[in-house]
Amino acid sequence: MHTFPQTGFVRLRQIIGDPKANPPIPAVLPISKSSFWAGVKSGRYPQATKLGPRTTVWNAADIRALFE
16 A cells, blocks of 8 residues: 655655556556646646756655645
8 A cells, every 4th residue: 555655755756656666656646747747837736846967856745735
């Protein structure tokens, strides 16, 4: 069973899911990657934090507030 964290950071695949992962990661927000990024750009979804050149994360509490 997959549980979404209360605090900390989450990656995009933890938010929109990854059915090809082993084990599969269920989607918290069942939308596509491009739709999620468009929502971030428009302000509908929270802004990301860059931890490195190839590492982008979101605050888990901000994402949790979207689906609660």
